[in-house]
Amino acid sequence: MAARGAWWVVRVLGSSVERAAGSPHSVLFGSSRRKSSARITAGLAKRFSRVWGEAGTQPTMPAVTLENLDPKQVQLLSEMCILTDLEDRRIGADTKKNCHLNSNIDKGLLHRAFSVFLFNSEDKLLLQQRSDAKITFPGCFTNTCCSHPLNTPRELEEQDAVGVRRAAQRRLHLELGIPMEQVPPEEMTYLTRMHYKAQSDGMWGEHEIDYILFMQKDVELSPDPNEIKSHCYVTKTELKDMLRRAKSGELKVTPWFGLIAETFLFEWWDNLRNLQKLKDHSQIHRM
Numbered sequence: 001m002a003a004r005g006a007w008w009v010v011r012v013l014g015s016s017v018e019r020a021a022g023s024p025h026s027v028l029f030g031s032s033r034r035k036s037s038a039r040i041t042a043g044l045a046k047r048f049s050r051v052w053g054e055a056g057t058q059p060t061m062p063a064v065t066l067e068n069l070d071p072k073q074v075q076l077l078s079e080m081c082i083l084t085d086l087e088d089r090r091i092g093a094d095t096k097k098n099c100h101l102n103s104n105i106d107k108g109l110l111h112r113a114f115s116v117f118l119f120n121s122e123d124k125l126l127l128q129q130r131s132d133a134k135i136t137f138p139g140c141f142t143n144t145c146c147s148h149p150l151n152t153p154r155e156l157e158e159q160d161a162v163g164v165r166r167a168a169q170r171r172l173h174l175e176l177g178i179p180m181e182q183v184p185p186e187e188m189t190y191l192t193r194m195h196y197k198a199q200s201d202g203m204w205g206e207h208e209i210d211y212i213l214f215m216q217k218d219v220e221l222s223p224d225p226n227e228i229k230s231h232c233y234v235t236k237t238e239l240k241d242m243l244r245r246a247k248s249g250e251l252k253v254t255p256w257f258g259l260i261a262e263t264f265l266f267e268w269w270d271n272l273r274n275l276q277k278l279k280d281h282s283q284i285h286r287m
Contacts, residue, residue, distance in 0.1 A: 064101065064203065070133035072226050077135075080151040081111040088112065088193060088209045088284060090158075093151035100136055102199060105207040110195075111148060113208035114164050115256060116172060116188070117265075118144040119216040119272060124233035127242075128176070130254070131229045136200040139229065141242065142254040147171040148208075161190040164211045176231070177222025189214045191268065192280040196287040198255035209284060210256055212264075216272055236269060259287045 066074050077097035085091050090112075098104050099111045118126045126144045130137055149155035149167035157163035165185035172178045191212045199205040223231055234242065243261055246253045253261075263285075271278055 064097070069135060070226065073133050073135050079148075081148045082151050082156065084110055084112050084209050086110070086195070086284075090156070096148065099148075100204050100206065102203060102205045105197065105205050110207050110209065112164070112211070113146065113148045113206075114168050114211040114213055115143050115260065116145040116168050116213045116215065117268075118172070118183075118219070119214075119269075120218050120233055121216070122233075123216075123269075123272060124235055125239065125269070126176075126233050127231065127239075128223070128228045129230040131225060131227055133226050136204045136206060137252075137254045140252040140254045140257075141246075142257040143260070145172050145175055146210075146254065146256065147175075161211055161213075165190065165213060168213050175224055175227040176219075177224065178219045182217065182219045183215065187215055187217065189275045189279070190281070191275065191278060192264075192283065192285060194256070194260070194285040194287050196256055196259060206256070208256070212260070214268065214272070214275055236266060256287075263287075 066077075077095060077100075079096045080093045081096050081099045082090055083092040083094055083099075094104075094109065094111070099109060120126070127141055128144060129141050130139060132138045145168065147167065149164045155163040155167045155170075157166075162185060165188045168188060169180060169183050169185050172183045173180050191214055194210045194212065195208070196210065197205070197207040221231065239261070242251065243253070243258070245251050246258070268275065268278060
């Protein structure tokens, strides 16, 4: 996938672990790589707990100028995200602000996230355009909802990604105004995980283990304009046209959405009623 001329800007993951031989779309560590990964994990955990604190603590955030940012979005920067190692093992917690500073990402700070793909009964995918108030990737088109589980008991639960699915329910309500009862976690299908890193600008970026969640349902929408600039349902053909326009610079898409669309999305879309066979919880796809 690693097209150097890609139309989204994605920083190449630099670890030797991440440059394992095999498919450019996915890596499943063999025994020797698992040992290597375990050693790296131990070092990361020790370093993160020293620099960013143990789970549940409130670390000191670095001094960063926030005066030109949207006040509501700035308030959200104090939320506590879940820190993980390269294998998605929880090693601590840190603020949303710290997790999205490139200065910390360059040191290896990695957090858990999710991407929801919500389809209606006509098999159309709900897209959103991120508001201009967003700190990372403002104005970009992306999948239905993209956010983070928080370092809270309900969203830390890992069995079958139930904590992540609860976080998705919370954010679908907050961003799109979908009633909570219309998007219960048990109706979301957890497909797989991807690991990617991308810069939004010189200061802010993303470095995430991203859980991919699918759901098909007709829902009521009342988007929050502070989160979402616009939204639309699209067919496969319409999305392919949007991606073509993004390549030519007519519109922007988020890096994670671009990566997913280029690799897995259309196969998953073709199998909306048979997603069980496509579940892959053992691998973390290194993008």
